[in-house]
Amino acid sequence: MDLDEAIDLLIKNKYLFWVSENHTDSEFSIIRYKVLRGEHRGMIQIHYRSGKVFMIDADAEMMEKNSDLSGISRNLSGCGRTIKDELLRELFIQGNVMEFLARVLNGSSEDESVGEKTVIRSIPKYDREVVDRFIRYLEENPDDNSNIRELAQQFAMSAGKLQNLFHYYTGITVKDYRDRVRIEKAIHLLRETDLPLFAIAKEVGFRNSSSFSVFFKNNTGKTPGEIRTAAAYQ
Numbered sequence: 124m125d126l127d128e129a130i131d132l133l134i135k136n137k138y139l140f141w142v143s144e145n146h147t148d149s150e151f152s153i154i155r156y157k158v159l160r161g162e163h164r165g166m167i168q169i170h171y172r173s174g175k176v177f178m179i180d181a182d183a184e185m186m187e188k189n190s191d192l193s194g195i196s197r198n199l200s201g202c203g204r205t206i207k208d209e210l211l212r213e214l215f216i217q218g219n220v221m222e223f224l225a226r227v228l229n230g231s232s233e234d235e236s237v238g239e240k241t242v243i244r245s246i247p248k249y250d251r252e253v254v255d256r257f258i259r260y261l262e263e264n265p266d267d268n269s270n271i272r273e274l275a276q277q278f279a280m281s282a283g284k285l286q287n288l289f290h291y292y293t294g295i296t297v298k299d300y301r302d303r304v305r306i307e308k309a310i311h312l313l314r315e316t317d318l319p320l321f322a323i324a325k326e327v328g329f330r331n332s333s334s335f336s337v338f339f340k341n342n343t344g345k346t347p348g349e350i351r352t353a354a355a356y357q
């Protein structure tokens with residue numbers, strides 16, 4: 124399993140949540156993820172140069188709490204100078220990034236608790252099942268524009284309780300999660316299909332392409348056209 128496959132698996136199983144992808148220039152980019160499980164909640168960033176990982180780090184609080192994370196990050200920053208063989212350097216980087224992720228997510232087993240801190244396993248089984256079904260609904264229906272009160276009614280729960288449980292379970296708000304789902308779906312359609320922009324906008328809950336384009340640019344830093352054009356040259 125390579126790094127991309129591992130991250131996809133962690134996202135699918137709700138260990139990580141994709142937050143954003145920023146391109147500082149044509150060569151460098153940073154992808155940010157929210158850690159949803161384990162003792163070390165927070166944000167991690169994976170840095171890419173020319174499409175290959177060269178660094179991973181986390182927010183300051185997480186790094187301060189775990190010196191091992193800082194050590195792995197420092198190892199990565201220096202490996203380019205000490206390992207000259209490209210294949211060996213790539214294996215070293217991938218291994219260190221995998222170890223970094225494992226340490227961040229350590230302690231996320233179903234029956235485990237972390238010190239005196241309450242973690243998501245303490246949510247009653249019924250409430251967890253509701254949140255899981257709600258998450259699946261958002262992921263399968265990005266075109267649904269129902270407000271939170273209407274959505275909560277579908278799951279026989281008050282809007283306030285659903286929002287609080289969702290935030291406790293995932294670490295982010297319903298709006299942020301819904302936005303991310305829509306962005307991921309839109310990026311997939313832009314890269315993998317020839318659907319016109321207005322059709323993609325409709326697929327992710329927008330009535331017209333102009334409002335969708337503003338939303339997309341605000342969340343990714345790029346226009347839909349830029350994503351589609353870049354995909355055509357890959």
